[in-house]
Amino acid sequence: xxxxxxxxxxxxxxxxxxxxxxxxxxxxxxxxxxxxxxxxxxxxxxxxxxxxxxxxxxxxxxxxxxxxxxxxxxxxxxxxxxxxxxxxxxxxxxxxxxxxxxxxxxxxxxxxxxxxxxxxxxxxxxxxxxxxxxxxxxxxxxxxxxxxxxxxxxxxxxxxxxxxxxxxxxxxxxxxxxxxxxxxxxxxxxxxxxxxxxxxxxxxxxxxxxxxxxxxxxxxxxxxxxxxxxxxxxxxxxxxxxxxxxxxxxxxxxxxxxxxxxxxxxxxxxxxxxxxxxxxxxxxxxxxxxxxxxxxxxxxxxxxxxxxxxxxxxxxxxxxxxxxxxxxxxxxxxxxxxxxxxxxxxxxxxxxxxxxxxxxxxxxxxxxxxxxxxxxxxxxxxxxxxxxxxxxxxxxxxxxxxxxxxxxxxxxxxxxxxxxxxxxxxxxxxxxxxxxxxxxxxxxxxxxxxxxxxxxxxxxxxxxxxxxxxxxxxxxxxxxxxxxxxxxxxxxxxxxxxxxxxxxxxxxxxxxxxxxxxxxxxxxxxxxxxxxxxxxxxxxxxxxxxxxxxxxxxxxxxxxxx
Numbered sequence: 289x290x291x292x293x294x295x296x297x298x299x300x301x302x303x304x305x306x307x308x309x310x311x312x313x314x315x316x317x318x319x320x321x322x323x324x325x326x327x328x329x330x331x332x333x334x335x336x337x338x339x340x341x342x343x344x345x346x347x348x349x350x351x352x353x354x355x356x357x358x359x360x361x362x363x364x365x366x367x368x369x370x371x372x373x374x375x376x377x378x379x380x381x382x383x384x385x386x387x388x389x390x391x392x393x394x395x396x397x398x399x400x401x402x403x404x405x406x407x408x409x410x411x412x413x414x415x416x417x418x419x420x421x422x423x424x425x426x427x428x429x430x431x432x433x434x435x436x437x438x439x440x441x442x443x444x445x446x447x448x449x450x451x452x453x454x455x456x457x458x459x460x461x462x463x464x465x466x467x468x469x470x471x472x473x474x475x476x477x478x479x480x481x482x483x484x485x486x487x488x489x490x491x492x493x494x495x496x497x498x499x500x501x502x503x504x505x506x507x508x509x510x511x512x513x514x515x516x517x518x519x520x521x522x523x524x525x526x527x528x529x530x531x532x533x534x535x536x537x538x539x540x541x542x543x544x545x546x547x548x549x550x551x552x553x554x555x556x557x558x559x560x561x562x563x564x565x566x567x568x569x570x571x572x573x574x575x576x577x578x579x580x581x582x583x584x585x586x587x588x589x590x591x592x593x594x595x596x597x598x599x600x601x602x603x604x605x606x607x608x609x610x611x612x613x614x615x616x617x618x619x620x621x622x623x624x625x626x627x628x629x630x631x632x633x634x635x636x637x638x639x640x641x642x643x644x645x646x647x648x649x650x651x652x653x654x655x656x657x658x659x660x661x662x663x664x665x666x667x668x669x670x671x672x673x674x675x676x677x678x679x680x681x682x683x684x685x686x687x688x689x690x691x692x693x694x695x696x697x698x699x700x701x702x703x704x705x706x707x708x709x710x711x712x713x714x715x716x717x718x719x720x721x722x723x724x725x726x727x728x729x730x731x732x733x734x735x736x737x738x739x740x741x742x743x744x745x746x747x748x749x750x751x752x753x754x755x756x757x758x759x760x761x762x763x764x765x766x767x768x769x770x771x772x773x774x775x776x777x778x779x780x781x782x783x784x785x786x787x788x789x790x791x792x793x794x795x796x797x798x799x800x801x802x803x804x805x806x807x808x809x810x811x812x813x814x815x816x817x818x819x820x821x822x823x824x825x826x827x828x829x830x831x832x833x834x835x836x837x838x839x840x841x842x843x844x845x846x847x848x849x850x
Contacts, residue, residue, distance in 0.1 A: 376410025378403055380419065387417020389450065394421040397431055397449075409436025414479060416446035421461065423451075428459035428499065435472045435510065441479035444519035444546070448480040453487035457500035464507070471510035478517045481505070485524035485552070490586075493557045501526040509536040519546040520561075524553060524586060527563040534595060534619060537566030545574045550608075551586030552579030556674065560592035561608075565618060570599045578607035582633040582670035589639075590631075594618040599625045607633045609671060611664065616642040616654030616691060624657040635671035637664030637682045637703060640696075640724075642689040652735075653691035659683060662701045668708040668719075668748070677713035680705070681720055682744065685756075687727035693734045698722060698742065705746040705773065712748060712774030717782040719748035719774060725755040730790075737761040748774035749782045751802075754789065761795040763788070769803045772810035784813035785832075792819050796826040802842070805835045814842035 378400050381387065385396035397412070397419060404410045421430040430451065433439070439462075441447025451461055461481060464471050481504045490496055502525035507513060513531060520528050528547060531540050547561050561576055571591055578587035590605040592613035605611045611631035614624055631637045642653040668680045682703030685693075703721040718725070721744030726732055737758055744751040744766065751768030763786065772783025781787070785802035797815060804811040814832040819825060832842040 376404055376407045377413055378410070379413045379415060381415055385414075385417075385419055387415065387419050389418035389420055389448075391420065392422055392452065393419040394424075394430055397421065401432065401434060401437060404437060405434045409434075409473065411438045411440050414439070414441040414447040414449070416442050418448045418450050418482075420450055420452050423455045423458040423461075429463045429506075430458075430461045431463075432465050433462050433471060433474060434464070435470050435474060437471075437473075438475045438477065439479055440477045441518075443478050444480045444517060447478065448482055450480075450482040451484045451488060453484065455488050457495050458502060459499055460501070460503035460506040462505045463503065464509070467508050469509060471507050471513065473512050474507065474510060475514040476505070476516070476518050477514075480519040480521060482521050483523045483525065483528075485522045485549070488524070489553055490524055490555045490557070493555055495555075496526050496557055501530075503527055503530055505529045507531045507537065508533045511538050513537070513540040515542045515545060517544050519548065521546075522549045523547070523561070524551060526557070526559055528561045530563045531569070532563055532565045532594075534565050537564075537595075538568050540564065540566060540569040542569075542571045543573055546577075547574065547590070548577045549579045550577065551584045551588075553585055556585040558588055559586045560589040560613065562591045564592070564598070565594035567595050568597045569593065569595070570601075571603065572599065573602045574604075576603065576605040576608065581607040582635075582667040583673055584608075585674070589613050593624065594621060596620050596622045598623070599627075600629065601625065601627045603629045605629065605631045605634070609675070610634065610636045610639055612638045614638065614640050614654065614657060614659070616640070616652075616689075616693070617645050618653075619646040619648070621653060621657075622655045624654070626657070626659045626662065628661045629663075631662065631664045633665065633667045633670065635666060635668070635675060635680050636684060637666065638662065638684075640683070640685045640689075640693075642685070642691045642693045644691045648691070651692070652694040653689075654696070655694040657693070657695065658697045658699075659701065660697065660699045664701065664703045666703070666705045668705060669710070670707060677715045679715055679717075679719040679723070680748065681718070681723045682747075683721070684723040685725065687725050688729075689726060690729040690732060692732055693737070695736045696734065697738045697740075699738060699740045700742065702743045703745070703747075705748060708746070708748065708773055712776035714776050714778050716748040716774035716776040717778035718753060720753040721747045721751045721768070723753045725753060730755075731757060733757040733759050734761075735759045738764070739766065740764045741766065743767045743769070744771075745769045746773050747771045748776075749778075750784050750787045752786045754787065757791040758795050759793045761792070763795075763797040763800065765799045765801075767801045767803065770806055770810060771804075772812055780812040781816055783811060784816040785811055786815045787818075788815070789818045790820070791822060792825050793822040794824045795819075795821075796828075797830070798826065799829040799831075801831050801833070803833045805833075807836060809834050809836040809838050809840075811840065813840055813844065816844055 380400045383399040385393040576590040578584035587608045589610045590608045594615045751771045768785040802814045
């Protein structure tokens with residue numbers, strides 16, 4: 289959330305990089321990689337510590353087991369929920385629903401739900417048809433859902449719940465009686481929820497402030513929730529599906545759904561298609577499409593997560609400003625697995641937050657986070673009409689993050705910058721494949737970080753930019769191709785393949801492949817290092833390959849200026 293205001297910080301310049309500005313003026317020879325300080329002993333983050341080869345690393349193996357246990361518990365409790373409710377089944381047509389898209393079926397659907405509730409829970413079935421619903425002005429929602437309830441259609445192409453035209457501002461289409469209603473054991477299968485946004489436009493941004501969020505599905509309290517095989521279409525809201533309860537929401541699966549025609553219109557405002565805050569939540573194999581592709585108003589973020597034990601995997605996200613927010617802004621955000629997602633036509637791919645909140649002023653806000661095997665494609669120019677000259681980035685840390693991070697793994701991701709033209713801008717200096725920079729809290733330490741085997745293609749500035757203190761870290765075996773694509777008026781130091789800046793303890797930058805295969809090279813240096821090394825820092829085995837024949841430094845160390 290609030291991406292637009294915070295994106296602007298990526299256009300600023302960190303203090304540490306000032307020490308690099310004279311480097312390229314003095315470097316004109318090919319230097320060998322060097323050891324900066326001492327011999328690096330075996331780090332906690334060894335070569336085995338990757339998502340695809342946990343093997344001998346006890347820390348990652350333990351993390352993986354924790355995540356798998358969470359999924360097993362989740363699957364078990366959700367199965368119990370389904371078994372509980374399958375005993376009773378009523379069709380909405382038995383209670384007077386027509387499903388012709390003309391007659392208002394709101395009351396008939398509600399009668400069916402109430403009858404199932406009176407029977408102790410069960411299934412409300414929607415035969416093929418389009419069921420028009422309308423907002424009750426007294427409650428600001430259309431349908432009241434209950435606990436131990438399954439809404440089931442005959443396939444999302446066939447069974448459609450569609451909001452009527454001209455419904456004005458409202459809270460939600462589907463929600464509990466009150467914000468504190470317990471919706472445990474609620475599920476939805478094989479249904480479409482059509483928000484009919486073309487005929488319910490947001491006229492001005494204040495329309496969706498306050499309580500009028502226009503949710504399609506709102507759950508603030510509940511356990512064992514499942515949303516599967518559904519379609520959410522024509523959505524213009526703050527969140528399409530919100531499962532938001534911190535301590536009151538757990539064991540949720542949102543799987544195999546389609547979210548399409550998200551956003552659009554003339555008014556832009558903050559939005560997350562799926563917003564979760566709770567424990568043991570899986571978001572997998574969903575498809576997200578904005579209304580107009582890259583540059584669509586409102587299509588800010590597809591998935592935003594808060595809380596413990598989240599698994600976000602195998603989703604396809606197309607045409608959103610930002611693909612995924614991993615949000616360390618909760619009582620705890622521990623054990624996050626973000627794997628095998630495809631993020632296309634984005635401006636930023638994956639955003640990491642780590643903020644003190646809920647009384648926490650000491651402990652890491654984000655811990656045991658794995659970002660692995662994701663494919664991210666950034667369409668820079670298509671978003672600049674909306675975001676102006678801010679920095680497009682593949683994976684990045686919110687620069688105002690003020691809380692520690694512990695055990696962060698960014699491995700085996702591919703990040704590609706596309707559709708970039710023109711001269712660029714000075715604020716492209718931080719348009720990196722991976723950008724971890726603490727602008728507001730430069731002394732906050734990140735402990736146990738691994739950036740390994742990522743491939744970064746055509747970044748506008750450096751491929752990897754690190755500007756923060758690190759205790760125990762590795763930047764290993766990454767491939768960076770053609771950095772420095774922007775011709776913006778910033779110093780060539782920002783066009784190095786890797787920039788490392790901060791206070792490091794037990795950190796190594798080894799065996800990275802730095803490539804410029806262009807006739808006229810845009811990469812201006814291999815690795816620029818402006819580090820205060822407390823102990824055991826190592827740089828070795830990195831390979832620099834420049835097709836143009838221009839001799840560049842593979843590694844250069846500069847005293848840090850504070």
